[in-house]
Amino acid sequence: MQSDNPTAAILVIGDEILSGRTREGNAHHLAQVLNATGFDLREIRVVSDDQDQIVAAVRALDGSLGGAWDLLFTSGGIGPTHDDITADAVALAHGTTVEVNDEARALLQDRCDRMGTELTPNRLRMARVPVGARLIQNAVSAAPGFSIGNTHVMAGVPEVFRGMVDWLIPQLAAGRPVQSQSVEVRRGESDVAEDLKAIAGEYPDLSLGSYPFNDADGWGTNLVVRGLDAERVSEAMAAIKQRMAL
Amino acid sequence: MQSDNPTAAILVIGDEILSGRTREGNAHHLAQVLNATGFDLREIRVVSDDQDQIVAAVRALDGSLGGAWDLLFTSGGIGPTHDDITADAVALAHGTTVEVNDEARALLQDRCDRMGTELTPNRLRMARVPVGARLIQNAVSAAPGFSIGNTHVMAGVPEVFRGMVDWLIPQLAAGRPVQSQSVEVRRGESDVAEDLKAIAGEYPDLSLGSYPFNDADGWGTNLVVRGLDAERVSEAMAAIKQRMAL
Structure with a gap:
């Protein structure tokens, strides 16, 4: 198909897909949205929660880092637990480090206040984003995604992922719908x-x-x-x- | 998880996944089989029916070609139509060419005889495999898959893919089940x-x-x-x- 639509890749991060425990659905959903909006999805990769694998894939796929496609969307690995290393790995791929983002911290604090819970160190992990990143809104559970370079980092929980896609995609410069x-x-x-x-x-x-x-x-x-x-x-x-x- | 199980990757080939038309299921099925059998699935990629993309992915993933993982399993692109280019691309990645395989031709001829149809040039395309490849049995519709180096090439139609997996996996040297x-x-x-x-x-x-x-x-x-x-x-x-x- 001849198209000068922006090209895109999806990187799914998570051992649960590779172990066969979970059938991947986020990439399928985003594939439909991208094609209907005017982006040309050219590649999907699934890697484990492994820093080297994530860094290599981000560099290979994000055009702003010399990768193969214009835009990169990721799913998974931005939660509060020890194996959620996506933010750190994406920062490393983009040559920067992570910090607790003030706006993200405020979003989490606000949610904790409304829920009557405490902003524990584990919850605060979800406010760690690469220096210079822009936040992606999470209408479901507050903890934001983020964009850095042409990499757009979103959560793996399907409801949260879909909410982030709904918020993000209309803001990107699209081509013509397929x-x-x-x-x-x-x-x-x-x-x-x-x-x-x-x-x-x-x-x-x-x-x-x-x-x-x-x-x-x-x-x-x-x-x-x-x-x-x-x-x-x-x-x-x-x-x-x-x-x-x- | 500490494991010295053989590592594996899956390469799914087909525009229908990237267009959002079809939700991928073959990789999910094979992920379950590999983990249960004693292989460590480390990466999944989905690429389009594009020769350069397929060749690059095969070289990046098949350990026998210097790629990242021990074994590579592919799904899709070995049918009879003009956009089924997997056999040619895999041959190219392995530094060889395709030929009509005598054993594969006999399997197709036999099926055509039983069905009362003719072995047309399009059907005969499905007997084209890389020189030196071993066939993978297709219990559903005769047209075989094939193995070359550590790349195991299977059909995309789910019933056929599963049949090929059932036949192939027990023949490979596995580690310990997860x-x-x-x-x-x-x-x-x-x-x-x-x-x-x-x-x-x-x-x-x-x-x-x-x-x-x-x-x-x-x-x-x-x-x-x-x-x-x-x-x-x-x-x-x-x-x-x-x-x-x-």
């Missing part, structure tokens, strides 16, 4: 390959994908056309339907 | 952080994780102990329960 149309055919992928290739050749500006599945009625294939121009997407879908007599 | 125990506490993560850190210090051979959640009853945290020695895991869990009066 348009897509799909049609299901009751044929195996091999039987549509030829037609699809021919149409893909006629529409180099679009992305044509085929996704085989196997259900109670046997094999079928979903054909998906994606692109930035809704009219071109409709044209290509019409061409598919005509060529395959759908 | 043992795990978990307990749910009705406290926020901040309120367990101190106790958990103390116990983590006493059990450096184990991994202690805390996973906060938010449900109808408010915030809670799942505490998870993981390690290779079942007795040590039980000891640490007992210590957690005693210390937190659970």
